[in-house]
Amino acid sequence: MRPDALVRFDPETESFQSWAIPSGVGIIRHVWVTGENKLLIHQSSSNRIGVVTIKDLAN
Template sequence: MVRFDLATETMQSWQIPSKEGIYSGLIRHMRMGNKGLIIHQTATNQIAEITWSK
């Protein structure tokens, strides 16, 4: 996952870990959820919620 900060014009990236046999692979869709980011992973047709801490 990559974030571009407009104020500093810098990029930051994080690897989305695979869990329970689900490879994060290519992400087709993203939406904000109640606790984090909801992603749709194409290879396994799974959805997951990505959360983060400060």
């Protein structure tokens, strides 16, 4: 698993799913969860904050 990926574990299926971070550099150092179904992520080398929108597949 690369350090520049966002990874999700599904306990029901006991499987991992991953998504590459578009900047492609750095290690994710900090993750914040917002109240709007979003994640704020910070990568060590890019000096940027990324916004990840979490979609509810049930709706």
